[in-house]
Amino acid sequence: MIGVHQKYTGDQPGLEYKSPTYGAPPAFELAQLKMDPPRTPPVSSRLARGTESRGRATDGAPAMHSSSRCQQFHWIAQGREDGSPIDPTTSSPWVNRAATRIYVFAITIITVSALALMVDVFYKETGVLSVRQKTIGVVLVLFAVYTQTLLRAEHVYHTKMTQSGCKPINTYRNNPLGIPFLLESGKALKANRFLQLRAEQLQIWGRTFQTRLFPETAMTIITDDPDNLKTILSTRFEDWIIPEQRIKGFLPVLGSHSIFTTNGPEWQHSRAMLRPAFVRDQISDLECFDKHIKKLTKRIPRDGTRFDLQAMFAMLTIDSISDFMFGRSTDVLGTAAERDVKFGTWFDASIVKIAWRARLGWVTQVLPDSEFNKYAQFVHRYVDELVEARKGYLSTNPNTSEGRRYVFLDELLRAGEPDEVIRSQLLSIFLAGRDTTTSVLTYMFLKLSQRPEVVGRIRNEIRDLGVVDPTWEQLKNLKYLNWVVKESLRLNPPVPSNAREAIRDTILPRGGGSDGKSPIFIPKGSVCRYGVWTMQRRHDLYGDDAHDFRPERWESLKVGFEYLPFNGGPRICIGQQFALTQMAMVAFRLLQAFKYIERKDERPPVLKVAINSSLLHGCWVSMTPA
Ligand code: HEM
Numbered sequence: 001m002i003g004v005h006q007k008y009t010g011d012q013p014g015l016e017y018k019s020p021t022y023g024a025p026p027a028f029e030l031a032q033l034k035m036d037p038p039r040t041p042p043v044s045s046r047l048a049r050g051t052e053s054r055g056r057a058t059d060g061a062p063a064m065h066s067s068s069r070c071q072q073f074h075w076i077a078q079g080r081e082d083g084s085p086i087d088p089t090t091s092s093p094w095v096n097r098a099a100t101r102i103y104v105f106a107i108t109i110i111t112v113s114a115l116a117l118m119v120d121v122f123y124k125e126t127g128v129l130s131v132r133q134k135t136i137g138v139v140l141v142l143f144a145v146y147t148q149t150l151l152r153a154e155h156v157y158h159t160k161m162t163q164s165g166c167k168p169i170n171t172y173r174n175n176p177l178g179i180p181f182l183l184e185s186g187k188a189l190k191a192n193r194f195l196q197l198r199a200e201q202l203q204i205w206g207r208t209f210q211t212r213l214f215p216e217t218a219m220t221i222i223t224d225d226p227d228n229l230k231t232i233l234s235t236r237f238e239d240w241i242i243p244e245q246r247i248k249g250f251l252p253v254l255g256s257h258s259i260f261t262t263n264g265p266e267w268q269h270s271r272a273m274l275r276p277a278f279v280r281d282q283i284s285d286l287e288c289f290d291k292h293i294k295k296l297t298k299r300i301p302r303d304g305t306r307f308d309l310q311a312m313f314a315m316l317t318i319d320s321i322s323d324f325m326f327g328r329s330t331d332v333l334g335t336a337a338e339r340d341v342k343f344g345t346w347f348d349a350s351i352v353k354i355a356w357r358a359r360l361g362w363v364t365q366v367l368p369d370s371e372f373n374k375y376a377q378f379v380h381r382y383v384d385e386l387v388e389a390r391k392g393y394l395s396t397n398p399n400t401s402e403g404r405r406y407v408f409l410d411e412l413l414r415a416g417e418p419d420e421v422i423r424s425q426l427l428s429i430f431l432a433g434r435d436t437t438t439s440v441l442t443y444m445f446l447k448l449s450q451r452p453e454v455v456g457r458i459r460n461e462i463r464d465l466g467v468v469d470p471t472w473e474q475l476k477n478l479k480y481l482n483w484v485v486k487e488s489l490r491l492n493p494p495v496p497s498n499a500r501e502a503i504r505d506t507i508l509p510r511g512g513g514s515d516g517k518s519p520i521f522i523p524k525g526s527v528c529r530y531g532v533w534t535m536q537r538r539h540d541l542y543g544d545d546a547h548d549f550r551p552e553r554w555e556s557l558k559v560g561f562e563y564l565p566f567n568g569g570p571r572i573c574i575g576q577q578f579a580l581t582q583m584a585m586v587a588f589r590l591l592q593a594f595k596y597i598e599r600k601d602e603r604p605p606v607l608k609v610a611i612n613s614s615l616l617h618g619c620w621v622s623m624t625p626a
Contacts (some may be wrong), residue, residue, distance in 0.1 A: 104151075107144055107147055107148055107151070110140050110143060110144040110147075111141075111144045113137075113140060115141070116137075146215070146217070147177075149217045150177075150212070150217055153217055153218070153219070153523070156523065157219070157521065157523055160505060160521055160523065161520075161521040164507060164519075164521050165519070166507060166512055166518065166519045166520050166521040167512030167513035167518040167519070167520065168512060168513070168520075169208065169209065169210045169221070169511050169512055169520045170205045170206040170208065170209035170210070170511070170516065171205075171209065171210055171211070172201070172205055172209055172210065172211035172222075175211060175212065177212060177214045177215075178211055178212030178213045178214045178216070178220070179214045181211045181212070181213065182213055182214055184197065185197065189609070192606050192607065192608050192609070192616060194609050195496055195497075195531075195533050195534065195607065195609060195613075198222070198497065198531050198533075198534055199531075199533075199534045199537070201222065202222065202223075202224055202531065202534055205222075206511065206516040207223060207224055207225045207510070207511070207516060208221065208222070208223040208225050208228060208508070208510055208511025208516060208520065209221075209222055209223075209511070210222070213527075216527075218523070218525040218526050218527060219522075219523060219526040219527075220526065220527050220528075220529060221508070221511070221520075221522065221526060221527070221528040221529070222528075222529050222530075222531070223508070223510075223511060223528060223529075223530050223531070224530060224531040224532075224534045224535035224538070225510045225511065225516075225535075226535065226541070226560065226561040226562040227508075227509045227510045227561070228508045228509065228510050228511065228528075228530070229530055229535070229561045229564060229568070230560070230561040230568070231508055231509055232500050232508070232528060232530070233500075233561070233564075233567060233568045233569035233570075233571065234561075234568055234569035234570075236506055236507075237569050237570050237571075239502055239503060239504055239506040240500040240501065240502055240503065240506075240528070241263040241264075241500065241501050241503050242260070242261070242262075242263055242267075242500065242501070243499050243500065243501040243527050244501065245358060245527075246358045246499060247261045247262075248357070248358075249354055249355075249357035249358030250354055250358060252354075252372065252373070252376050253350050253351075253354055253375075253376045253379060253427060254424055254427050254428055254431065255420060255423060255424035255427070256424065257270070257420060257421040257424035257425065258270070258424040258425065258427065258428040259271060259274065259425070259428050259432075259574075260428050260431065260432070261424070267571075270425065270428075271574065273408075273411075273412065273415075273417075273425065274408070274425070274429075274574055275574065276406055276411070277324075277325060277406055277408045277411075278574055278575060278577065278578055279406075280577070282324075282406055283472070283577045283578050283581050284471075284472035284581070286469075286470075286471070286472055286475070286581070286585060288320065288323060288324050289320055289581065289582050289585045289586075290469075290585065290589070291323075292316055292319045292320045292323065292329070292333060293316065293585060293586055293589045293590075294589070295316075295319070295333040295334050296312055296313075296315070296316045296333055296586075296590075297589055297590065297593050299312065299333060300312070300590075300593075300594070300623055301622070301623075302625050304622045304624070305622060306600035306601075306620050306621060306622045307620070307621070307622070308618040308619060308620055309441075309442060309445050309618075309619040309620075309621050310438065310442040310614065310615055310618040310619040311618060312333075313437070313438040313441045313442055313586075314344070314348075314434070314435075314438045315332040315333045315344070316333060316438075316586070317433065317434045317435075317437045317438050317441075317582075318330050318332055318344050318430070318434050319331055319332055319333050319334075320582060321429060321430065321433040321434055322430075324408075324578070325407070325408040325409065325426070325429050325433075326386060326390065326407065326408065326409040326426065327390060327393075327407040327409055327410060328386065328389070328390065330343065330344065332344055339382070342378070343378070343379065343382045346375045346378050346379060347375075347379050347430060348435075349371075349375050350372065350375035350376055350379055351431065351435065351610060351611055352610050353369065353371075353372045353375065354611065355609075355610035355611045356610075357372075358611070379427065380423060383423050383426050383427060384419065384423060386409075386426070387409065387413075387419065387422055387423070387426070390409050390410070390413065391413060394410060394413060394414075408425075408429070409422070409426065412425060429575075431611075432573070432574075432575060433575050433578070433579070435494065435611070435612040435614065436494040436495065436579065436612055437494075437579050437582055437583060438614070439492065439494035439612050439613050439614055440485070440488050440489055440492060440494055440565075440579075440583060441583055441586055442614065442615055442619045443488050443491070443492035443615075444484060444485065444488040444583070444587065445590075445597060445619060445621065446599070446605060446615065446619050447484075447488065447549045448484075448591075448597050449597040449598060449599040449619075449621050450549075450599065451549065452596065454484060454549075454551065455591060455595070455596070455597065457480055458478075458480060458481050458484060458587065458591050459591050459592075459595065459626075461478050461479070461480050461481055462478070462481075462588060462591060462592055465478065468592075470588060472581065475581065475584050475585060475588060476581075476584070478584065478588070480551065481584055481587055481588065482554075482580075482584060483551035483552065483553075483554040483555070484551045484587065485580065485583050485584060485587070486551070486554050487549055487550065487551045487553070487554065488549075489565035489566075490536045490542075490563060490565070491536065491537065491547075491549060492533075492607070492613060493532045493533055493536060493564070493565040493613075494565070494612040494613055495532065495565075495567070495611070495612060496531070496532055496533035496609055496613050497529060497530065497531045497532060497533060497534075497609075498529070498530055498532065498567070499527055499528065499529045499530070500527070500528050500530075501525070501526070501527045501528075502522050502523070502524055502525065502526045502527075502528070503524065504524050505521070505522065505523055505524050506522045506524075507519050507520065507521060507522065508520050508522055508528075532564050532565065533613075535562060535564070536562070536563060536564070536565070538562075541562045542562075566579075590623075592626070593625065593626060594623040594624060594625055594626055595624055595625070595626040596623065596624040597621050597622075597623050597624075598621060598622050598623075598624070599619075599620070599621055600620045600621055600622050601617060601618075601619075601620040603617050605617070605619070
C-alpha cells in the first residue's frame with residue numbers, strides 16, 4: 001500500500017529506532033570532489049517541454065505559467081547584458097567577489113557615518129543632532145552590524161564549501177536581504193497561490209536553491225529533490241531538527257511537551273508514548289471508525305440538496321479521533337453540546353493563526369493578539385475538563401477503557417503524566433489527525449464528483465467483494481479504492497510543504513554545480529524548506545500526466561522519497577495506518593450508499609494553505625442514493 005520509504009522500521013514492534021546522538025560532532029565525511037568547468041544553466045525539463053497551461057486546474061491547484069514566460073524570466077533574471085544566459089552557480093565566485101567589494105564599501109561608509117552619529121549621541125552634552133538624526137544613526141549602526149554578519153556568514157560558507165569539496169548552490173537573485181522573496185511569498189499566500197509560486201521558483205532557480213529571509217542571517221534552502229529529502233529525513237536525520245520558528249509558533253496552543261514542539265529525547269519520549277495506540281490491533285478495530293461514518297452517512301441529504309462535504313468530514317474526523325484516542329467522542333455529528341462544537345471551531349481558528357505565526361516568525365510572535373489568546377485559553381480549558389472527566393471515570397472504573405485495549409488518555413493518566421504534558425499530547429493528536437484526513441477526503445470526493453467512471457469502478461469493486469461489513473484485511477485488499485486514496489495523497493498532500501533546521505554543518509547530495517547534481521554545503525542554523533506538493537507533481541518523476549488524477553498509475557508505480565505525503569524516516573507520520581484505514585472505510589461506506597456525486601458550486605475550487613491544505617470555499621455537492 002505504501003512507498004518504499006515507508007518501510008522504515010522505527011514504529012514496528014521489536015525494531016525500535018535507535019536514538020541519534022544529539023550534539024555529537026559533525027558526522028559527515030567530506031565529499032572529495034573537484035570543481036568542474038562551467039556548463040549550461042539548469043533549465044528544467046518541464047520548461048524545455050513547455051506543457052503547462054494557464055489558469056486554475058479543476059482540483060483547486062493553480063495551473064503553472066506557460067513555459068515560455070518562465071524561460072524568458074529565467075534569462076532576464078540570470079542573463080548578461082547582451083541577453084545571453086549566464087550560469088548561476090559556476091559564475092558565483094565572480095558574483096561573490098563583486099558582491100564582497102560592494103558590501104565592504106557600503107559597510108565602511110555606513111559604519112563611519114553611523115559612528116559619527118553615535119559619538120554625537122553619547123559624548124556631546126548638548127547634541128547638535130536632532131532626535132530624528134540620532135535615530136537614523138542607531139538604525140544605520142544596526143544595519144551595518146546586520147550586513148556584516150551576513151557578509152561574514154557568506155565568507156565562512158564559501159570557505160567551508162570549498163574545503164568540503166561541495167559546489168555552489170543556485171541563488172535566488174535580485175533579492176536584497178531576502179526582502180523581495182519574503183514579500184512575494186506573503187502576497188502569494190494571501191492570494192492562495194503560494195504553492196504555484198513555489199513550483200515556479202523551483203522551475204526557474206533549479207530544484208534546489210538558496211535565499212535569505214529577512215531578518216534571518218542563516219541561509220534558507222528551498223528544495224523538492226527526493227535525494228535531499230531522503231538525506232534530511234532519514235540518512236542524516238540526526239543533523240536536522242524541527243525549526244525553532246515553527247516550535248515558537250505552535251507553543252501557545254500545543255504547549256512545550258507536544259510531539260510537534262520537541263526534538264531529541266523529549267520527542268522520542270512522546271513518540272514512545274503514542275506508539276502503542278497505533279499498533280495494528282488498534283487500527284484494525286473498524287467499529288471505532290464505522291459508528292461515526294454511519295452518523296455521517298445518515299446526515300447526507302437524499303433529496304439532491306447540496307451540502308458542504310468538507311465541513312462534514314471535519315466533523316467526522318474530530319469525532320473519530322477523540323473517540324479513538326481519548327475514549328470519549330466529541331460527537332459533533334450526533335448530539336454534541338454547543339461547547340463541543342465551539343471547541344472544533346475555535347481549535348480550527350487557532351490553527352489558522354498558528355500557521356501564520358510559524359511562517360512569519362518573530363513579527364507575529366511579538367505582536368499581541370488577544371483573539372489568538374482567547375482561542376488558546378478556551379481550547380486549553382476544554383481539554384483540561386475532558387481530562388478531569390476522564391479521571392473521574394477511571395476512578396470508578398479503574399480497569400476498563402470501555403472494552404478497548406488501549407485508550408491513549410487512560411494510559412497517560414495511569415502513567416501519572418503531569419496535566420500539562422497530557423494537554424500537550426492531546427492537542428497534538430487533534431492537530432495531527434483532523435485537518436489532514438479531512439483534506440485528503442475532501443480532495444478525493446472533489447475528484448470523484450468530476451470522475452463518475454472512477455466512482456463506478458470503486459462501486460464495482462465493493463460489489464464484487466460481496467460483503468456489507470468488510471474486515472480490515474478485506475478493506476486493505478480493495479486495490480482500486482486504495483489507488484484512489486494514494487492518488488489523492490499524491491496530488492493533494494495535506495502537509496504540502498515542511499521545514500527542518502540544520503543543527504550542525506552538514507551536506508546535501510544535490511543542488512550544487514551547473515546541473516544541480518553535485519553536493520552542497522549546509523552551514524549550521526540553515527533552514528531547509530521542502531516542497532512535497534511540488535515534488536509529487538513533477539513531470540520528470542511522474543510523467544507527462546503528473547498533474548492528472550489517474551489512480552491506475554499505481555498499478556506499476558514504485559515510489560521512494562519522491563512520494564512523501566506522510567513524511568519519511570524516524571519522524572514519519574505515526575497515524576499513517578489509522579488515516580489510511582479511516583479514508584478507505586469512508587470511501588467504502590459512502591460509495592456503498594450513494595451512486596453519484598455531483599459538484600454544486602459555480603466557483604472554481606481554490607486550494608488554501610495554512611498548516612494543512614483545504615478548499616477555500618468548501619466542497620459543495622449533492623449525492624444520489626444507490
Ligand atoms: C491523511 C492523513 C495524514 C497525513 C497526510 C499526515 C501527514 C503527516 C506528516 C507529513 C507528518 C510529519 C510532520 C513533521 O514532522 O513535520 C505527520 C506527523 C505526525 N502525524 Fe500525521 N498525517 C495524517 C494523519 C494523522 C493521524 C490520523 C494521526 C493521529 C491520529 C497523525 C499523527 C501524527 C503524529 C503524532 C505526527 C508526529 C510524528 C513525529 O513527529 O514523530 N497523523 N503526519
